[in-house]
Amino acid sequence: MDDGDKSDPGTEFTGDSSWPLGPDSDSVYFFSNDRESSILSEFGWNLQPEDPNRIGFDDASDLAGSFGLPDNNTSNSNSALQGSDPAGPAGSDSKVGDATTSNNPSVSSSPSEDPPEKSTGSGGKPPEIPNKVRKKGQKRIRQPRFAFMTKSEVDHLEDGYRWRKYGQKAVKNSPFPRSYYRCTNSRCTVKKRVERSSDDPTIVITTYEGQHCHHTVGFPRGGVISHETFAGQLHTPVSQFYYPAGAALPQENPFIITQSHSQQMPGEAGDHHQSRAMPQPTPQFPTNNEGLLGDIVPPNMRNR
DNA sequence: CGTTTTTGACCGGCGC
DNA sequence: GCGCCGGTCAAAAACG
Numbered sequence: 242m243d244d245g246d247k248s249d250p251g252t253e254f255t256g257d258s259s260w261p262l263g264p265d266s267d268s269v270y271f272f273s274n275d276r277e278s279s280i281l282s283e284f285g286w287n288l289q290p291e292d293p294n295r296i297g298f299d300d301a302s303d304l305a306g307s308f309g310l311p312d313n314n315t316s317n318s319n320s321a322l323q324g325s326d327p328a329g330p331a332g333s334d335s336k337v338g339d340a341t342t343s344n345n346p347s348v349s350s351s352p353s354e355d356p357p358e359k360s361t362g363s364g365g366k367p368p369e370i371p372n373k374v375r376k377k378g379q380k381r382i383r384q385p386r387f388a389f390m391t392k393s394e395v396d397h398l399e400d401g402y403r404w405r406k407y408g409q410k411a412v413k414n415s416p417f418p419r420s421y422y423r424c425t426n427s428r429c430t431v432k433k434r435v436e437r438s439s440d441d442p443t444i445v446i447t448t449y450e451g452q453h454c455h456h457t458v459g460f461p462r463g464g465v466i467s468h469e470t471f472a473g474q475l476h477t478p479v480s481q482f483y484y485p486a487g488a489a490l491p492q493e494n495p496f497i498i499t500q501s502h503s504q505q506m507p508g509e510a511g512d513h514h515q516s517r518a519m520p521q522p523t524p525q526f527p528t529n530n531e532g533l534l535g536d537i538v539p540p541n542m543r544n545r
Numbered sequence: 546c547g548t549t550t551t552t553g554a555c556c557g558g559c560g561c
Numbered sequence: 562g563c564g565c566c567g568g569t570c571a572a573a574a575a576c577g
Contacts, residue, residue: 406550408569421568425549434568 388448396420396435396445402453404433415439426455 391398397420404422412419417437424431431451438444 405548407571409551410567410569413566419567 386448386450388446390438391445391447392443393445394443396437397422398435398445398447402426402431412436412439417442424451424453426453429454 397404403425405425406420407423408421409418410421415436415438417439419434419436422433422435424433429451431449431453433450434448436446438446
């Protein structure tokens with residue numbers, strides 16, 4: 242795959258991923274370009290690119306909410322999520338159109354229409370259940386994807402949602418396996434793929450597919466997720482997720498990390514059954530590199 | 546006991 | 562047409 246690319250530090254991540262991330266891909270990375278940001282909108286991430294005031298994730302709070310990414314109130318400069326067309330055509334096969342523009346990733350969005358791409362039914366099951374069987378000749382319907390890189394010690398980054406691992410595969414040309422997660426919410430078809438960069442083992446590549454149709458499990462309120470920027474790799478600081486304590490927080494914001502206090506809000510965090518899927522043994526949320534969405538590295542900027 | 550993780554197998558897509 | 566590879570399933574094991 243990246244047989245040759247690897248030598249080039251500037252190589253875009255596109256080659257590393259198994260999901261088609263090339264020009265035809267509907268995947269998108271943080272901090273890429275307007276085209277991708279238009280795809281972001283497909284996720285329901287209404288980015289207002291033209292508005293200089295929206296440098297950060299101000300309006301992208303739903304974005305954050307959608308994928309458990311924290312809002313960004315910091316002057317993140319232009320490095321992030323600059324889109325152009327909130328309703329961009331983006332992925333041709335994107336069928337998320339229905340839920341996309343919902344400013345609120347709240348439950349309200351009817352999950353019903355969520356095309357259970359489960360129809361893949363590729364798993365050696367006899368086509369007994371039509372629902373699980375994909376018609377022949379019918380291509381797998383993929384929802385828009387969104388990938389980002391995070392510098393983290395742990396593979397599975399805490400993002401406010403609960404995930405159930407449903408598979409793991411060895412990745413070609415990479416010593417690190419790739420894990421497949423599915424949102425534990427039965428109605429939610431969001432999937433997530435996690436793998437480590439073969440180039441830089443400290444970087445975790447997380448790819449989301451689909452859009453959550455429910456609230457997050459929740460996080461403690463008010464706080465900061467600090468991120469160490471790749472000083473040696475980035476010219477500009479990568480996104481710093483910051484949420485002012487005490488500020489009005491969107492409930493769906495899953496990523497409110499507190500440095501000083503991290504106790505979960507009862508009734509808000511973890512529905513009475515925080516499972517092992519997200520072990521948070523540490524009483525404190527790490528400020529970085531420890532399992533929370535940390536340093537988000539634009540794929541095209543890493544290995545600088 | 547219920548839920549999640551692990552793991553091997555299967556299937557489809559794609560490139561050659 | 563064949564083989565490789567990615568993605569998914571599902572049974573069994575593990576865990577709290």
